[in-house]
Amino acid sequence: MTFNEFNLKEDLQKAIDSAGFQEPSPIQEKAIPVVLSGKDIVGQAQTGTGKTAAFGLPILNMMKCDGSVEAVIIVPTRELAMQVSDEIFRFGKFLGINTATVYGGQSYSRQLKNISNASVLIATPGRFLDLLRDKKINIKPSYVVLDEADEMLDMGFLDDIKEIFTFMPDARQTVLFSATMPTAIKNLAKTILVEPEFITITKKEVTNSKITQTYYVVDEHERDDALIRLFDFKNPDKSIIFCRTKKEVDRLSTFLVSLGYMAKGLHGDMxxxxxEEAIRAFKTSKLEILIATDVAARGLDVSDVTHVFNYHLPFDSESYVHRIGRTGRAGKEGMAVSIVTPHEFRMLKKIEKTTGSKLEAKQVPNISSVKEKKVTDLKQKITNQDVKDHALQLVEDLKEEFDISTIAFKLASMISESTYVKGNNKIGKSENDIERLIERAKNSSGSDKRGGNRNSRGGHRGGSRNGSRGGSNGRRDSRNRDSRGPRGGSSSGGSRNRRRD
Incomplete structure (x- = not known):
């Protein structure tokens, strides 16, 4: 199905179209009609499944836009608060929706000013409860969303959540999303929701099963060499390379063009x-490679992309899902290839866990392996080649000067130049190195589970209940918005009230 089938407001559908979204994800397809019907829901879905749009679009569609705070979205961390705020603002921009983002460590006065002009409030539990307890705000939202409920439980916010709901009006629609459903979350759902409908998205529904996902472990200085070697080996027909920053896109596109590849960059500063020229050239196969940031590639709908390359892993699992979703479209098979360093292994394992995907570890092929494949492909191409009339005439002309074997050797010498492989013979980590990294990641994950919750709760008892992870690290430079994917966007203060210019 398409988003048009939900029959949303014209200005909301306009924002969806401008964002490039066409087909809803499984959680969106299941949840949007239920939320539109006015029912409470409990959704069990992993990060990266499109949950923000699943609850955000129907709520925006039902809002009156009367100048009051009509919707509250409670999230565990400041990073997620900023990400959700960006998404809601983007979908509501033609409706005149303002958002305010509230988390600890920032000025109360500034946040209160922004809340007074907001239609949607996105907040972490600690600061939000402080504002309610101190009667600094008096809001009666019609819609309340609790996102990543199990993470808030792990961070020690369960009691805060229960108290927050004592300040919420009885006449409201409540939506709860959680990746897992421990007993405490089930009991919470019974307390704050009324006859909810349960929606579950299994891990296998998160990513397209027709996309083969692999990764190659290299040292930082080997990224370019590894990328070229993988291009030589895989010989993709049409591919997208994802980078984190605009600067990276520009450098890599210049580098690939200098090597003779038909490549162009795509980012927000263009x-x-x-x-439009770059996208048109890519769609019509005048380009074989498009190098893009996450934001720039949103809405890029090209059905015949054979490979997606992650030059760097993205900062979050949702971006990874969006990236690899550019291939394997229209029922076709696709390949997603990630180049990672040992320092990125933790992020790699998090992506596997939250998306339910299994990424296969592989070694970067050496020169002999690539050459062997190139020769095999060339032989197959020669075998499949039809004999043309003009070729017959050319051979007849050459036979006046050379015998047939010499002609064959000369022609073979010309076309076999394509099997030449440049670069170092060995690139990246060996199979044993990768196995050790995998084992180390498993052990590290086990120790994190044993000690992680105590640390986060300790911080909570110490007075920092805002759910944020870090001080000013959440701040972003709005000029480099593309560099952080869907988490980009400016955050000069703890609260953001977006207005249309």
């Missing part, structure tokens, strides 16, 4: 005309 003029609209340049963007």
């Amino acid at each position: 003029e609209q005309r340049q963007r």
Whole structure:
């Protein structure tokens, strides 16, 4: 199905179209009609499944936009608060929706000013409860969303959540999302929701099963060499390379063009005309490689992308799902290839866990392996080649000067130049190195589980209940918004009230 089938408001559908979204994800397809019907829901879905749109779109569609805070979205961390705020603002921009983001460590006065002009409030539990307890705000939202409920439980916020709901009006629609459903979350759902409908998205529904996902472990200085070697080996027909920053896109596109590849970059600093030219060239196969940031590639709908390369892993699992979803479209098979360093292994394992995907570890092929494959492909190409009339005439002309074997050797010498492989013979980590990294990641994960919750609860008892992870690290430079994928966007203060210019 398409988003048009939900029959949403015209200005909301306009925002969906401008964001490039066409087909809803499984959680969106199941949850949006239920939320639109006015029912409470409990959704069990992993990060990266499109939950924000699953609850955000129907709520925005039902809002009156009367100048009051009509919706509250409670999330565990400041990072997620900023991400959700970006998404809600983007979907509500044609409706005149303002968002305010509230978390600890920032000015109360500034946050209160922004809340007074907001339609949607996105908050972490600690600061939100402080504002309610101190009667600094008096809001009666019609819609309340509790996102990542199990993470809030792990961080020690369960009691805060229960108290927050004592300040919420009885006449409200409540949505709860959680990746897992421990007993405490089930009991919470019974307390704060009324006859909810339960929606579950299994891990296998998160990513397309027709996409083969692999990764190659290299040292930082080997990324370019590994990328070229993998291109030589895989010989993709049409591919997208994802980078984290605009600067990276520009450097890599220049580098690939210098090597003779038909490649162009795509990022937010490019003029609209340049963007359209690059996308048009890619769609019509005048380009074989598009190098893009996460934000720039949103809405890119090209059905014949054979490979997606992650030059760097993205900062979160949702971006990974969006990236690899550019391949394996329209029922076709696709390949997702990630280049990672040992330092990125923790992020790799988190992606596997939250998306339910299994990424296969592989070694970067050496020169002899690539050459063997190139020769095999060339032989197959020669075998499949039809004999043309003009070729017959050319051979007849050459036979006046050379015998047939010499002609064959000369022609073979010309075309076999394509099997030449450049670079170092060995690139990246060996199989044994990768196995050790996998084992180390397993052991590290086990120790994190034993000690992680105590640390987060300790911080909570010490007075920092805002759920944020770090001080000013959450701040972003709005000029480099593309560099952080869907978490980009400016955050000059703890609360953001977005207005249309």
